[in-house]
Amino acid sequence: MRSEWKAVLAWVLLLLFCLYVVGLGFTGTLTYYIHPRYEVFAVVAMGFCLAVGAIGLAISLQHAIAVKHTGKLKLRDAWPGWTGVLAITLLLAGLFIPPQTLSSHIADQRSLDFNTVPLAGDTSNSNLLFTTDTTQLSIREWVTALANSPDNAAYTGKPVKAQGFVYVNKQDGGEDVFYVSRFVITCCAVDARPIGLPVAYDDWRATFAPETWVEVTGEWVEQDGTLVVRPTNVVRIDQPEDPYAQ
Amino acid sequence: MHAATRQRFILTGALVGGAVAALGYLLLLPHIQQVPWQLPNQLQDTLTLTLSIIVEALPFVVLGSVFSAVIQVFVSTRWLLGHLPKNGLSRRALISLFGAFMPACECGNVPVARSLIIKGLKPADSITFLLAAPIINPITITTTVVAFQFDPSMVWIRLIAGFVIANAIGALIATYRNQKSLLTQSFRAVCEAPEVTHTHRHKFADALEVFRAEAVLMLGMLCFGAVIAALSQVFVPREILTTVGSDPVLSILAMSLLAFIISICASMDAFFALAYANSFTFGAVASFLVFGPMVDIKMLALMKTTFRTRVLVIVSALVALGSVLTGLVVNYAL
Numbered sequence: 114m115r116s117e118w119k120a121v122l123a124w125v126l127l128l129l130f131c132l133y134v135v136g137l138g139f140t141g142t143l144t145y146y147i148h149p150r151y152e153v154f155a156v157v158a159m160g161f162c163l164a165v166g167a168i169g170l171a172i173s174l175q176h177a178i179a180v181k182h183t184g185k186l187k188l189r190d191a192w193p194g195w196t197g198v199l200a201i202t203l204l205l206a207g208l209f210i211p212p213q214t215l216s217s218h219i220a221d222q223r224s225l226d227f228n229t230v231p232l233a234g235d236t237s238n239s240n241l242l243f244t245t246d247t248t249q250l251s252i253r254e255w256v257t258a259l260a261n262s263p264d265n266a267a268y269t270g271k272p273v274k275a276q277g278f279v280y281v282n283k284q285d286g287g288e289d290v291f292y293v294s295r296f297v298i299t300c301c302a303v304d305a306r307p308i309g310l311p312v313a314y315d316d317w318r319a320t321f322a323p324e325t326w327v328e329v330t331g332e333w334v335e336q337d338g339t340l341v342v343r344p345t346n347v348v349r350i351d352q353p354e355d356p357y358a359q
Numbered sequence: 360m361h362a363a364t365r366q367r368f369i370l371t372g373a374l375v376g377g378a379v380a381a382l383g384y385l386l387l388l389p390h391i392q393q394v395p396w397q398l399p400n401q402l403q404d405t406l407t408l409t410l411s412i413i414v415e416a417l418p419f420v421v422l423g424s425v426f427s428a429v430i431q432v433f434v435s436t437r438w439l440l441g442h443l444p445k446n447g448l449s450r451r452a453l454i455s456l457f458g459a460f461m462p463a464c465e466c467g468n469v470p471v472a473r474s475l476i477i478k479g480l481k482p483a484d485s486i487t488f489l490l491a492a493p494i495i496n497p498i499t500i501t502t503t504v505v506a507f508q509f510d511p512s513m514v515w516i517r518l519i520a521g522f523v524i525a526n527a528i529g530a531l532i533a534t535y536r537n538q539k540s541l542l543t544q545s546f547r548a549v550c551e552a553p554e555v556t557h558t559h560r561h562k563f564a565d566a567l568e569v570f571r572a573e574a575v576l577m578l579g580m581l582c583f584g585a586v587i588a589a590l591s592q593v594f595v596p597r598e599i600l601t602t603v604g605s606d607p608v609l610s611i612l613a614m615s616l617l618a619f620i621i622s623i624c625a626s627m628d629a630f631f632a633l634a635y636a637n638s639f640t641f642g643a644v645a646s647f648l649v650f651g652p653m654v655d656i657k658m659l660a661l662m663k664t665t666f667r668t669r670v671l672v673i674v675s676a677l678v679a680l681g682s683v684l685t686g687l688v689v690n691y692a693l
Contacts, residue, residue, distance in 0.1 A: 120568070123575045125377075130578065132381050134414055136388050146411040148627075151418075158418030162574075169567045171374055178366045196579035203582050207410050208384070211392040215407055216400045222596050229634045260637075299631040302411035303592060304623050306634065 117177035122191065124170040126200065131159040131166060133207045141354050142212040147301045149355065214356045215296055217280055217324050220307035227282055228256050228308050248274040248330075252295050253358040256308045265340055268333040273342050275310055276328045276350060279321045282309065289315045290341060293329045295358040308358060313341040326352045401593055408589035412622060412657060413581055416466045419624075420577045423467025427474040428569040432562050440479050451487040451529045454480075455522055458492030464624040465493040465652055466581065469661040470573040477550050482541045482666070486674060487529030489662070493625035493652035494521035503648070506629035513629075513645060516689060520649045524681035528674060541670045543663075576664050584660030588622045591656070595620065604635075610643035611686035615679060618651035625652035642690030650682035 137143040138156040147155065193201065220227075250258075252275050259268070277293040294309030296302075312329050313336060321327060331344035398406065444450040461468050472485040493499060494517060507513040532541070539547060603609035614635065623631055632647050654675045662671055 120571065123571055127571065127574055127578065128377075128381075130413075130417060132384065134417060136385055137414065139385055140388050140392060142392065143414070146407070146414045151415065155414065155418045158421050162421045165567065165570065167374070167378075169571055170377075171370065172564055172567065173571075174373055175366070175370050178369055194579070196583050199586065200579050200582040203406075203409060203413065203586075206406055207413075209391060210396050210398065210406065211394060212410075213403050213407055216404055218400045219404050219593070222593070224598075229638065300624050300627045301415035303408045303415075303588065304621055304631050 115177065115180070117173065117180055118191075120173040121170065121177050122193070124166055124173055126193075126197075126204070128163060128166040128170065129204055129208070130200075131162045133204060134159040135163065136208070137212065144355050144357065145212045145214055145302070148298055148357075151300070214352065215302060215305055217278070219305065220280055220294065220296070223306055224282060227306075228260070229306060247271045251275070251358060252277055252293065252308055252310055253297060255310055259340070265335050265338075268340055269335055270332055272330075272332050273310065274328070274330050275342075276326070276353060277309060278352075279317070279323050279325045279327055280307065280309055281323055282311075289313060289317070291317050291321070291323075293327060293342075295356070298357045302357075305357065311339075311341045312347070313343050314347060317347075321347070321349070326350050405586075405589045405593050408592055409582075409585045412585035412588055415624065416464060416581055416585075416657065417578070419464035419467035420470070420581060421574060423461070423470040424570050424574040424577065426461070426467070427470035427573045428566040430471065430474040431477060431569045432566040434478065439475075447484075447533050448526070448530065451484055451526050451533075452522075454484050454488045455491035455495055455525055457488055458494070458496040461492050461496065464626060465489070465658055466577065466624075466661055468492050469658075469665065470577060473546065473549075473573065473665055474569075476542070476546075476665070481533065482538045483529050483533035483535070486532055486666075487525045489658075490528060490653045490674075490678065491521060491525035494518065494525075494649070496625070498626045499629075499652065502627055503629040506633045510641070512693070513641075513648070516645050516685065516693075517648050520645070520681070520685040521652070524649065524653070524678060524685075527681070528677050531677070532670070532674070541666055543665060543667055546665050577661055580660040580664055581657065584622065584657040587660070588620060588656040591620045604638040604643070605640065607640055607642065607690045608687070610640045611646045611683055611690070614639055614643040614647040615650045615682055615686070618647045618682075619655050621651070622655040622657035623651060628652065640686075640690050641693075642686035642688070645689045646682040646686030649685050650678060653682075654678045 134143070134155060137146065138152065138159075143152050143155065250273075255273070255275070275293050277295045280292045280294040282292050290311050290313055292309030293312050294307050296305040297308055298305045310329075312331070313334075326349065328346075328348050328350050329342060329344050330346040331342045333340050334343045336343075397403075444453060458468075461471060468489055472489050475488070476482055476485050500514065500518070503514045503517055504511065535541060539550075542550070603613045614632075618628075621631075628648060628651050632644050632651075635647070636644050659671055659675065666674075
């Protein structure tokens with residue numbers, strides 16, 4: 114195919130990818146894929162690329178239309194190569210299949226990573242247990258605090274309010290305990306690790322399917338030597354806009 | 360109708376039509392996203408992971424392509440080559456520091472490296488740049504300092520190991536007499552093509568063309584690398600990797616393999632690695648932080664646009680060797 118038209122198609126592909134990312138930002142689903150700290154940069158870079166791409170497309174298109182063609186334009190010359198086909202497939206999938214968060218299959222697959230969070234994070238978290246309204250603590254803050262200072266007595270009775278999806282931790286979940294969980298991501302979904310708090314809820318399967326998003330209100334109690342959350346209320350909620358813990 | 364007028368009409372129509380379609384897509388998007396498409400879990404996860412790598416890396420690829428276009432069109436070859444040291448070792452040492460100006464995600468560095476080779480830089484020197492730039496980089500250094508406040512030695516281990524490995528490999532590759540044979544045929548053709556500045560009347564149009572060529576090429580390879588990384592994530596259980604955490608040798612191998620598969624950006628990998636600090640040896644974490652920024656699935660896919668497979672295999676093997684050695688030194692000697 115004439116190189117002028119190939120250039121036009123290349124610009125279109127680039128522009129559509131930019132449109133895809135901008136679309137994610139527009140509908141607030143960019144955080145399904147990347148950490149919020151990258152959001153602004155991603156949208157700005159894609160916006161810039163859209164502007165540059167539009168100009169580039171205009172110039173290439175003008176050039177392609179203006180050039181006198183000898184011989185027919187053959188469709189098979191438009192073959193973009195196998196990576197091109199892959200790129201187009203992914204683009205179409207991205208544009209038209211609704212974004213999803215990671216499923217519990219990934220959590221299972223990373224079950225040995227469950228509740229691994231940086232130990233050397235905020236040690237002032239353990240002080241939070243005694244001073245603030247602990248219902249404001251996120252799952253991540255609880256998990257970090259528990260990892261840093263695992264003294265059961267310090268937690269017993271402290272109120273908890275957590276939003277996450279219902280997850281059965283293969284390591285130690287069961288009939289009467291589920292984990293209210295989230296994924297923690299560093300850069301993008303590919304490095305996601307699951308974290309969660311154990312919730313003692315008899316026969317929870319009768320009420321909630323795994324992967325349902327819930328809000329758990331309750332308090333920490335000691336059960337058979339381990340801490341679990343004894344819930345006073347568990348309600349189904351919509352998946353929040355920020356599904357990954359930070 | 361006059362030919363020129365008709366052309367202008369078609370052009371305007373196409374552009375306006377495109378803009379309207381794009382706007383229409385954005386407005387319809389919330390509805391498209393409500394449609395209950397449900398792919399099987401593993402396929403959906405693979406798609407989510409693939410797209411996450413692409414979405415993460417694409418802005419950096421754009422940035423790198425902008426740099427590349429600027430270097431190719433606006434920087435004089437004479438100036439660039441004239442100001443570099445003639446001695447190979449000191450030249451590569453200086454080039455290792457170029458990371459200070461480059462986008463921290465290593466994917467953005469490949470278009471830049473390509474443009475430097477086109478400008479006359481030796482392929483061996485550009486390999487040193489590609490390996491060193493993600494580590495010797497203010498953003499990467501900052502995040503490593505912040506993440507490893509409890510043991511700042513990690514910052515130095517990473518910098519020194521990264522510098523030494525990048526320069527050692529560069530020096531080795533530089534011994535190849537025929538540097539051009541290290542490049543892919545298609546890239547050699549690009550290098551040998553006449554200077555871009557003679558194609559258009561305006562440098563800006565030239566820069567646009569370079570930008571497009573680089574960005575689209577990288578995009579294709581990024582998609583390829585992302586799919587491979589995602590598939591290995593979904594189908595290789597972490598258990599295989601994490602059951603060897605405390606062994607001083609196996610932990611290093613496991614973390615190096617993880618670094619390769621996970622293809623995480625160098626700017627933030629310190630925070631990711633930190634979470635393994637309590638279950639893996641310090642040497643294993645060090646080898647992760649050295650191996651990851653240099654070579655991973657995503658980077659190999661991008662570098663394949665420029666270097667021959669044989670070269671990439673050698674470089675990958677040497678980087679693996681270097682980072683494993685780093686880990687062993689840390690575990691046994693420090």
